Amino acid sequence: MKRLAILGSTGSIGESALKVVRHLGSSFQITVLAARSNIDRLEEQAVEFRPKVIAVYDEERACELRKRLPCCTILSGAAGLCEAACLDDVQMILAAITGTSGIESTLAAIEAGKDIALANKEVLVSAGALVMARARERGVNILPVDSEHSAIFQCLNGEKRSAVRRLILTSSGGPFRLWTPEQLDKATVSCAMRHPNFAMGPKVTVDSSTLMNKGLEVLEAHWLFDMPWDKIEVVIQPQQIIHSMVEFVDGSILAQMGVPEMLVPIQYALTYPERREGLHPPFDFVKNSKIEFYKPDDETFRCLALAYQAGTIGGSLPGYMNAANEVLVSRFIQGELSWKAIGTKLADLMSRHAVQPANSLDVVLAVDRQARQEASSA
Numbered sequence: 445m446k447r448l449a450i451l452g453s454t455g456s457i458g459e460s461a462l463k464v465v466r467h468l469g470s471s472f473q474i475t476v477l478a479a480r481s482n483i484d485r486l487e488e489q490a491v492e493f494r495p496k497v498i499a500v501y502d503e504e505r506a507c508e509l510r511k512r513l514p515c516c517t518i519l520s521g522a523a524g525l526c527e528a529a530c531l532d533d534v535q536m537i538l539a540a541i542t543g544t545s546g547i548e549s550t551l552a553a554i555e556a557g558k559d560i561a562l563a564n565k566e567v568l569v570s571a572g573a574l575v576m577a578r579a580r581e582r583g584v585n586i587l588p589v590d591s592e593h594s595a596i597f598q599c600l601n602g603e604k605r606s607a608v609r610r611l612i613l614t615s616s617g618g619p620f621r622l623w624t625p626e627q628l629d630k631a632t633v634s635c636a637m638r639h640p641n642f643a644m645g646p647k648v649t650v651d652s653s654t655l656m657n658k659g660l661e662v663l664e665a666h667w668l669f670d671m672p673w674d675k676i677e678v679v680i681q682p683q684q685i686i687h688s689m690v691e692f693v694d695g696s697i698l699a700q701m702g703v704p705e706m707l708v709p710i711q712y713a714l715t716y717p718e719r720r721e722g723l724h725p726p727f728d729f730v731k732n733s734k735i736e737f738y739k740p741d742d743e744t745f746r747c748l749a750l751a752y753q754a755g756t757i758g759g760s761l762p763g764y765m766n767a768a769n770e771v772l773v774s775r776f777i778q779g780e781l782s783w784k785a786i787g788t789k790l791a792d793l794m795s796r797h798a799v800q801p802a803n804s805l806d807v808v809l810a811v812d813r814q815a816r817q818e819a820s821s822a
Contacts, residue, residue, distance in 0.1 A: 447533050448714070449476030449558075451499070451525060451549055452540030454485040456644060457563045457589065457706065461538050462489065464711045467723050472714070476528045478549075480541060483509040490516060499528040501545055526552035536714070538589070539564045542647075544812050547571050551805060554584050561713040563589035565660045570763030571808045572667035586668065587713040592661050593668055594709035595687035595700035600669065603692070611671055612689040612697075613661055614681035615740065616641050616704075618653040620783075621680065625744065631783035633776065641684045641704045650773045651747075654786055655740060659751025663762050666755055673756055678748065680738035702727060746787040750794060759799040760811040767815035768793045772822070789822045 448465070452458045458479075465472045478499035479486045483506075490498055490513060499519040500506035506520030519528050522545050529537050529549045536559045539550045546564035551571070553560060555578065562568070567575055579586050588594050592613050600608070619638045620628060636653040637646065644652070651657035655678075662676050684704035691697045702708050707723050742749045747769070754762040769790055775781045781789070793815070802808050 445471060445473050446714070447473045447475045447535045449478070449529055449531070449534040449537040449553075450474065450540070451476070451478040451529060451537055451546070452480075452542070452563070453477045453489055454479040454482040455540055455542075457540040457710065458538070460706050461540070461710050461714065462493070463723070464707060464714060465493075468711075468715070468720060471720070475533045476531060476537075478525055478528055478541065480543075480545075481505045483512070487512055496533060497528050497531060499524045501525060501541070522548055525549040529553040529558065530556035534558055536561060538710075538714070539567060540589070542566065544570070544809055547575075547808065548805065551575060551578065554578050554582055557582055557584060559585040559587065561587045561589050561710075563710075565590075565664060566763075566766060568664045568667045569660050569766045570812065571802060571805070572663065572762070573802060574805065574808070576667050585716075587716055588664075588668055589706075589709055589713050590661060590664070591704075591706060591709045592688040593664060594712055596665065596669060596690055598700045598712065599688070599690040599698040603690075605670065607692050607694075608671070608675065609691045609693050610675045610677055611665055611669060612691060613658060613665060613676065613678050614684065614686050614688050615655065615658045615678055616652065616684050617680040617682055617738065617740070618655065618745075620653050620745075621682065621738075628744065628784060629782075633779070636776075636783060640682065646777055647770065647773055650776060650786075651769070653783070654747040655745035656747035656751065656769055656773075656786075658740075659748045660766065662748075662751055663755050673752060678740050680736075680740055682736055682738070683732065683734060685732050685735055703732075746791065750787070750791055754794065757799060760802045760807065761794065761797060761799050763802055763808055763811050764797045764815040765790065765794055767812040768819035768822075771816050771819035775820075789819070793818055793822055 474493040474495050476497045477495045481502040497517045503520045510518045537553045538561045540563040550567045636650050686699045689699040754765040772786045
């Protein structure tokens with residue numbers, strides 16, 4: 445039996461992970477449930493899974509949950525998340541809490557020797573060098589949960605890195621793939637929220653519309669698979685049946701395919717190195733017979749190019765870019781900015797950032813705060 449801590453249990457990844465746990469039954473025990481502030485859903489999950497410890501990032505909401513569940517151990521704040529991730533009873537954490545609090549708790553779990561099923565982008569985008577170095581030193585496995593990185597992870601299984609010609613991340617292209625520049629001048633929030641294949645949260649959905657989500661995945665792939673930037677490419681695959689591919693030096697290409705949803709990569713990360721019976725029926729190739737490929741338009745979707753730029757320059761710039769983008773996306777959702785202004789303002793902010801080595805958690809957190817402050821008034 446594998447004992448899990450699910451950090452971010454009330455989000456879409458956390459809910460899907462609990463669905464996998466229900467499916468696999470006695471193979472898993474939920475030792476920790478943690479969330480940022482959604483204590484209504486967290487209470488329901490606690491009643492069903494009976495974890496030993498619950499953690500709530502929001503201090504006030506944690507106090508309220510203690511009144512509702514007086515017999516439960518409930519930790520709070522960033523320190524509470526870290527403590528929960530390091531419990532002796534935990535073997536693996538699913539890192540799905542977004543933001544810098546996810547970086548702190550993931551690093552704490554690595555120091556405690558816990559394997560990480562990683563679904564938090566900030567962990568590698570902002571602190572990739574720091575996190576991967578500590579994982580190697582502690583002998584901790586970092587198992588990707590994103591469908592694209594899980595696909596590459598599966599394709600690389602048993603292969604030598606020296607045999608890889610390139611990694612190919614696939615993207616749906618988002619809701620604006622076929623829009624003209626004139627149409628994009630009038631892009632609204634409701635239009636940006638219409639992802640063609642997935643139902644996701646507002647921030648991730650807007651990132652998919654600008655292709656920043658794919659840019660962040662390029663940064664993650666660099667750290668996860670130790671690949672140089674010129675060996676990581678992006679291709680538009682609107683149906684998202686092919687989740688990503690690896691091309692080898694002999695010309696062979698391995699692709700991981702399946703329905704466009706998250707249950708398979710989550711289950712694979714949780715059960716690795718084993719494969720278990722999944723929740724889906726056999727794949728219908730006739731129903732899913734259309735597979736197309738297109739080149740992403742870097743001029744229109746400039747956030748993808750900005751991510752490559754940030755990765756190439758390195759240091760604190762990727763973390764700065766990530767935090768600034770989050771604020772700009774929030775301002776777009778609130779109606780303060782146009783869709784095009786996300787990329788325009790982000791490029792300007794990045795050009796003025798004084799890059800420094802991101803070699804400590806203190807630096808990573810300080811850069812994150814700086815980026816958010818500057819993006820709020822840009």
